[in-house]
Amino acid sequence: MLGVYDTYQGSADASVRRAMQVPVHDPLMQVSAMAAATEKLGFGITVSATYEQPYALARRFSALDHLTEGRIAWNIVTSYLDGAARNLGLASQISHDERYDLADEVVDVCYQLWEGSWEEDAVIEDRENKVYADPEKVHPIGHQGKYFSVPGIHLAEPSPQRTPVIWQAGTSGRGRAFAAKHAEAVFTVAPTPRSCAVTWTTSATRRRRTAATPAA
Numbered sequence: 784m785l786g787v788y789d790t791y792q793g794s795a796d797a798s799v800r801r802a803m804q805v806p807v808h809d810p811l812m813q814v815s816a817m818a819a820a821t822e823k824l825g826f827g828i829t830v831s832a833t834y835e836q837p838y839a840l841a842r843r844f845s846a847l848d849h850l851t852e853g854r855i856a857w858n859i860v861t862s863y864l865d866g867a868a869r870n871l872g873l874a875s876q877i878s879h880d881e882r883y884d885l886a887d888e889v890v891d892v893c894y895q896l897w898e899g900s901w902e903e904d905a906v907i908e909d910r911e912n913k914v915y916a917d918p919e920k921v922h923p924i925g926h927q928g929k930y931f932s933v934p935g936i937h938l939a940e941p942s943p944q945r946t947p948v949i950w951q952a953g954t955s956g957r958g959r960a961f962a963a964k965h966a967e968a969v970f971t972v973a974p975t976p977r978s979c980a981v982t983w984t985t986s987a988t989r990r991r992r993t994a995a996t997p998a999a
Contacts, residue, residue, distance in 0.1 A: 785807075785831060785834060785862060785864070785867040785870070785871065786862075786864035786865070786866035786867030786868075786870065787799070787804070787805050787807075787864070787866055788803060788804065788864070789866050795866075810828045810829065810830075811828060811830070811843055811847060814826045814828060814847060814851070814855075815846075815847060815850050818847070818850050818851040818854065819850075824854065825851075825854045825855070825856060825948075826847075826851060826854055826855055826856065827855075827856035827857075827858050827948070827950055828847075828855065828856070828857060828858065829858040829860055830857060830858070830859070830860070831860050831861060831862040831867075832859055832860070832861055832882075832885065832886035832889040832890065833861050833862040833877060833882050833885060833886065834862065834867070834871050835889060836931070837888075837889045837890075837892035837893050837896070837931060837933065838892070838896070838931075838933050838935075838938075840889070840893060841892070841893045841896040841897060841937060841938075841939075842937070842938045842939050844857060844893070844897075844942075844947050845897065845937070845938075845939035845940075845941075845942045846939060846942075847947075848942035848943055848944050848945075848947060849939070849942045849943070852943055853942070853943030853944045855944070855947040855948070856947050856948035856949070856950055856968075857947045857948070857949055857950065858950040858951070858952065858970075859886060859890065859949065859950065859951050859961075859965065859966075860951075860952065860953075861879075861882035861883055861885075861886050861953070861958075862876070862882065863876065864876070879955065879957065880957045883953070883957045883958065883960075883961050884929075885930055886961060887961065887964070888928045888929060888930050888931055889930075889931070890949075890965055891926075891928070892924070892926050892928070892931055892933050893946075894946065895924040895926055895933075896924060896933070896937040897937065897941075897942075897945045897946045898945055898946060899922065899924055900921060900922055900923070900924055900936050900937035901916075901920070901921050901922075901936075901937060901940055901941050902920035902921070902922075903941065904917075904920065905917055905920035905921050905940070905941075906940050906941075916940070921936050922936065923935050923936050924936070924937075948967050948968065949965050949966050949967050949968075950966060950967070950968045950969070950970065951965060951966035951968075951969055951970070952969070952970035952971075954971070954972070959985065
């Protein structure tokens, strides 16, 4: 979360008084410390795509994937608190569906950086000849989109996973479409086995349709 619950009685007082998701520290920094003390524990980190620059975000996840030796997942959310938007320089929250449009581009840029910038054998580590990597095998991604321009190379060499495991928790139609396109695991609320089956079937159908649709 990048904001606080501040609608009750028109302020954040109740949230602060009861410690309702306040304080909220940066989980990426905490995970680097926890990873040093563990060997088999995986870490799923919730990061909002709405307020991130993908060029910098891709580097942070690559760094954590190196530090954890491939034990990182990204739970992608799009934020919903107006307070977060206001404190990050916006007059109000971006509309629901546009937040997912933005998230699609954030994730697409990250994919290009993680998967397409450094070839598998780009890193040579030839100490004798003082060559770390072959520049012919490190490529700019040349991305120019609606929200972002990222012409350059990824700042980190390929990590154990390259791309972290992707989670997603949206339950709206647009959120489920996003999950069908990107997610390897989906959070869902299912009070009964029947509702869980319906959600699973719907998600599986969306994923099959997405997989069958040619890329634009």
